[in-house]
Amino acid sequence: MFKTDLLDAKMQIAERRGLCPICGRNMVQADRVREGKHVFVWYKCADGECAGQRLQKQTSR
């Protein structure tokens, strides 16, 4: 198995659990932007030293 595959799998797991893709810590909600029918939520790593961040798109109802 290639290293990139492992990294991909790790990131997919992190994505599902809502954990930081870089260090695996919990993430905290940093910002929320509503745009039409969608809500974009920025999460940043709870560790201030880590640059990990994630954008999650949600559909508001």
Ligand SMILES: [Zn+2]
């Ligand atoms: Zn992190």
